[in-house]
Amino acid sequence: MTHPANQSVPPESIAILVKQGRRELQKQQVRSRIHSAAIELLAEKGFETTLVEEICERANIARKTFYNYYSSKDELIRSLSQILFYGEMDRMIDLALEQHSSLAERLCYVFRSISNTLSQYEALERTLIQYSLQNINFENNRAGMEMAQMNNAFARLFAEETDSKTKTMPWSKELLTEMAVGMTLAIVLNWVNNPGYDLDGRIEELSQFLLTLP
Numbered sequence: 001m002t003h004p005a006n007q008s009v010p011p012e013s014i015a016i017l018v019k020q021g022r023r024e025l026q027k028q029q030v031r032s033r034i035h036s037a038a039i040e041l042l043a044e045k046g047f048e049t050t051l052v053e054e055i056c057e058r059a060n061i062a063r064k065t066f067y068n069y070y071s072s073k074d075e076l077i078r079s080l081s082q083i084l085f086y087g088e089m090d091r092m093i094d095l096a097l098e099q100h101s102s103l104a105e106r107l108c109y110v111f112r113s114i115s116n117t118l119s120q121y122e123a124l125e126r127t128l129i130q131y132s133l134q135n136i137n138f139e140n141n142r143a144g145m146e147m148a149q150m151n152n153a154f155a156r157l158f159a160e161e162t163d164s165k166t167k168t169m170p171w172s173k174e175l176l177t178e179m180a181v182g183m184t185l186a187i188v189l190n191w192v193n194n195p196g197y198d199l200d201g202r203i204e205e206l207s208q209f210l211l212t213l214p
Contacts, residue, residue: 030059030061030065030069031069033059033060033061034055034059034061034066034069034070034076035080035083036059037055037056037058037059038050038055038059038076038077038080039080039124040058041054041055041058042077042124042128043122043124047077047127050073051073052066052072052073055073055076077128077131078131078132080128081128081129081131081132082132082146084125084128084129084132085128085129085132085133085146085188086132086146086147086149086150087146088117089114089150089153090149090150090153092109092110092113092114092117093106093110093153093154093156093157094153095109095113096109096110096113096157097156097157103157103158103211104211106157107157107207107210107211108207110157111184111203111204111206111207112203112207114184114188114203115199115200115203115204118188118191118199119199119200126191126192127192129188129192130189130192130193132146133185133188133189133192150181151177151178151181154177154180154181155173155174155177157177157180158173158176158177158180159173171213176210176213179210179213180206180210183206184206187199187202187203187206190202
């Protein structure tokens with residue numbers, strides 16, 4: 001009897017997999033073109049005056065194609081804002097876990113990265129982040145999933161803590177995660193609404209404060 005591992009994959013199955021892979025790649029490329037076109041137009045014209053038709057023309061797609069990906073301009077903007085804020089936050093934490101072993105080093109890296117990244121953002125990015133935070137409690141919205149992702153990411157900072165000096169913690173790691181996420185969101189919200197806000201100073205204070213808790 002032939003072992004399953006030695007059985008060859010039927011040519012028709014390979015063809016189906018290849019076709020599916022190409023279709024998925026094409027979808028990613030179209031979505032990327034929509035995002036790029038939208039960001040360019042939002043920067044040029046603003047949120048209110050940018051039209052779906054203009055995004056389609058800039059992305060070189062049909063209007064019907066746009067609605068295969070997004071139900072409205074608002075949904076597209078929500079998607080962009082959540083990718084910009086939550087996606088970038090998750091990436092920073094991944095890098096912190098890869099490059100550092102202690103909780104202190106990881107927290108310093110994450111909050112320094114947040115401060116440096118936000119400081120480089122222009123008016124459009126600030127507005128997109130503000131839009132994302134304003135929709136954080138929107139029912140059945142992707143924001144809920146992104147918020148959970150941010151919580152999970154910060155939880156890993158505390159869960160994988162390997163500093164030999166910290167044997168036990170008087171507070172649960174869940175509470176530390178909630179404090180880190182809540183305070184970070186509060187600082188970012190103050191930053192987007194106040195041009196003169198001391199982002200660097202407040203982020204540094206938060207980092208040092210969290211390090212005193214464990």
